[in-house]
Amino acid sequence: MKTRKRNFWFNGDKVFMGISYVALALVFVLTLYPMIFVLSASFSDPGAVSSGEMVLFPKEFTLEGYRYILKYNEIWLGYANTIFYTLVGTFINLAVTLPAAYALSRKELVGRNLILFLFMFTMYFSGGLIPSYLNANSFGLVNTRTFVLINGAVSVYNLIVARTFFSSTIPEQLHEAARIDGADMFKDFFKIVLPLSKPVIVVLALYYGVGHWNEYFTSMIYLAKRREAWPLQLFLKEILIQGQFAESALMAGGLSTEEIAYLFKQADTANMVKYGVIVVSVVPMLAIYPWLQKYFAQGVMLGAVKE
């Protein structure tokens, strides 16, 4: 009886795993394709890309796009700035968000719902561009790197994710035990909660970090006159805009046909650059991910702690 049952389940497992392998393989192929496409397109003649002739591998191979990007000296400046904003900014984000999330996860917090409301309200309501700019201006933060670093110091979405994680994965007994051992809240947070929350910390770091990495709007508005402080994305955007200009110039008039011809040639390059730019900005993100992954796989030895 028992063996038969086992066998049956064993087969069920097999079917299940079979289906899941197929599904995962499908996801793998479907998500790999755009990446290969982008990579190949960055090495291909833009005409071949836009006409759909380039399907998988580079067509009419060219390095023109990368040459164009690398000719743009400010790319490296942008890289340096972006790395700075990402590292320092993410650190600030975590330093602000994690303690707040911990506090909100504790039932002892008097006025917890009110504070939560204060935070959640900001998810939906804000003063808009002009008052925010005036506000930053009043602190003397316009055209400073500081503003880019602290802007969005706490994302309420991330705050809630972290709070949920804290309250749902760390059992109350653990806090209790710590308390009995004489730990205060600080100790509880630093010695118990943080070490047990590596996965969510990594996720938050990733969310924030990627946010900083891709950020351009704040810098565009608040660093308009500090070109040397621009992040990578702003320079990349500038390269791309030159490509889009031909079309709008054509519609608006004002430029001679010869200039439009020149701009179209640039647009051609920009089309190639468009893909190269993604490669340039995505590679670092892809490189760090496997390293972050191990924190998910490790798991938390909650069971062991409980015993």
Place this chain on the structure above:
Amino acid sequence: MFSVKGTRISPAGKRGGKRSFRNLLKCWQLYVFLLPALLYIILFVYKPMYGILIAFKDFRIGDGIWGSEWVGMENFQRLFDSYWFPVILKNTLTLSLLSLVVGFPLPIIFALLLNELRWKKVRNAIQTVSYAPHFISTVVICSMIMLFLSPSSGIVNHFLNLLGIDSVYFMQDTGLFKWVYVLSGVWQGLGWSSIIYSAALSGVDRNLLEAAQIDGASRIQRIIHVNIPVLVPTMMVLLILQCGSLLGVGYEKVYLLQTDANITASEVISTYVYKMGLIEADFSFSTAVNLFNSVVNSVILIVVNFLSNRVTKNGLW
């Protein structure tokens, strides 16, 4: 800072006076934790919050926000009176509800399946690859969608032709637009959205899994009875938050996928406002529309949170 010893918890905390004193001390520490975040939102979000008034004024830069003339609900009326308002409201809801129904469960399933994969290298490879499309900018994603779906040269239609199906004019079809939008969104966001679930799955109690295995539970049973319960709190919170952004369909992707031929299905609130701004920027109008979105979204959030608390005992508060 960490040497504060006053918070040492007395085991004899049952007595009333001491208890409230203890709570206060605890709270004091928790407030220290909250201080940076609170300071930030007060100084940088609440302080300029008066900008919302723009929605009720005829804002003129020269007069400033306080000095501009009050116009009551006029700016809102402009949205509601528009011929397109019912259309864009419907399109917005269609896109976001479909995104929710299709886009919400898939990352969870993906994370669960991935979790069952025993070869670590394969699992890591799939995870890394699936997360990559998230980094492709919207502009490029949209031009790729257009290329792939092109009736004459796109890979999707080539594939359909191979199966003996005639080319489909995806981008000129009002009925297909929502699918293009939602499925491309899933395609781009699947891996990225599953990260949080993968992280949560690392919290699964291994002993429990082993015990279940010894009891003869199948994989599906283990997933249902051990893994999913671990995900439920995160799931519910994300679901509630996503419901709270139903009117928040962003303009960029929709705008880039819009054509004259699909516009009756693709015009959404944000693109409508964006285009209006292209003709002539009007802060009052765009602020009013944002405010309308926010109010509706937050009402939905409150309702969904209430229901979730009732049904699953999980909620934001």
Place this chain on the structure above:
Amino acid sequence: MRALKKGNAKRVWSLLLVLALALSLAACGGEKTPSEGDGNDPGGSEGGEGSAYYNETGYPICDEPITLTMMCVTTGNPDLNDRIMVSEIEKRFGIKLDITGYASAEEFQTQLNLAMTTGDLPDLIAPCNAITMGQMREYAEDGYALALDEYADLMPNMQALMEEYPEYEKYATADDGHIYGLNSIEVNEFGRVDRVYINNQWLENVGMEVPTSVDELYEVLCAFRDQDANGNGDPNDEIPFDYAASNYYDDYMLLAAFGLNTKDANYILTEGEDGTVGFGNASENYKAYLKYMKKLYEEGLINRECYVTTEDQRNENVAKDRTGFFGAAAPFVSAGQDISYDAGFSWVGGLTSEYNDQRTVPMTNTLSEGIVMFVNAETEYPEAAVRFLDYWFSEEGEVAAQRGWEGVTMDYEYNEILKGDVATLYCPEGYESSEDYKLNKALVVGPFSYCSRTYGTHYRLLSTASDEVMQSEEVLDAYGWAVLVGNGLRQDGIVEEEVFPRLVYTEDESSRRVSLYNDLTTYIAAQRAEFITNPDVDIDASWDEYLAQLDQIGLPELLELEQAAYDRYNGN
């Protein structure tokens, strides 16, 4: 934080310094004049302190350089202060420009609004069409813009232009009677005509002529479709008409064939006999146009992907010789070839139909819709600023705005064929073309182009050249599309007609119009696509429903508003 405070302090100090300098220089300017010389009136400098920093006539405008700050939208690298033009301006006018360039109109608008709220508005603001007349009116009322007409005495070149082209003054003058922003005016006919081309080789291959009516066009397109028009051996790879379907040259040309002259296919205003404003998109002519387009679409004469096709793809179709009939700036631009490539094409325009028996070519409005430049009302140096702007209205200034100065960025070269001088930009080593040099090193393109009267260009020579010269191969190879257009316009029976004039709206009209216009044009565009591409829709059957919808969206109100503006326009 500290860095900025420092920066601010620095700025304040430098401002004070400049101020002090300006004042002291104004005071001691008289002593210096003997050595520096010409054009300065020592008495004037010595006398009133306020007016002494500038000269009322002649150049330089300021003997001791002043700094004018400026923000603008620009092409190319937005770092503009190292352009040759900027140093040349300082040399010629005694005005040092400090320019902040923004790469897109949206970015510019945002920064402009922020600068206004924080009081950081520069002296010169060059939106280069990024703001509308309505916005200009609002900024002016809020006191941000200098009324230029009050300095008319200092702007003789602008006065002269307005005398020659009264429509400029008419459009630029706000309803309070002042001129705040400068528009641009283009009177060059080559730039005002819709550019639609047909491939000569294709025509030859199917044995047909350049079409002059919609029926002929239909025949030609059918031949393109049915035969191997591009001669590559495959009779099925031709796209007879690569329609852009996005409010473009080809649409305007075809609408004109049905008697609708416009440059906005989704909002066609027409002028009735008694001065009433009519709406072209609700007319029988428009219905006939739709039916014609539907026929082309259903019979496979139009690119079936017209509503998704991108500029890149359309260019690629020209480059790969897959299409024979299309709208574009020029064939060589689309194909990415040398300008002589244009010789293989003919211009198509002035088609007739049963709704229009005249070969009408609609001419784009001479005036730019938006504002190119305005001056900060609070500027320290209003007189110098207006004199500076006035320079660009002169003949030399017009050429300088486009090509710079002789011996600096260009030379006048005698053109043997056209028998005249053409201002020809340099192309120094390290630049791939003179356009590259112009856009990235030589000039600040945009902010100073207020008029385009073809001074110093080959257009001027082309428009007066003899037919014989215009037919010569040399000219065609050298000037490509412009010769095609020029020859096209010289055909018998071609009538150039102005499109509906640009109107000036009051503030109230303007804000109401934005909503209605957006709602209406979105509907019309969507409906046009539906009429043309949906085989199940019968235009005749749905026409009344369509008209009813237009009314429901608010067409009557909109027309009333246009009528009021039009009456004012005519009344002036």
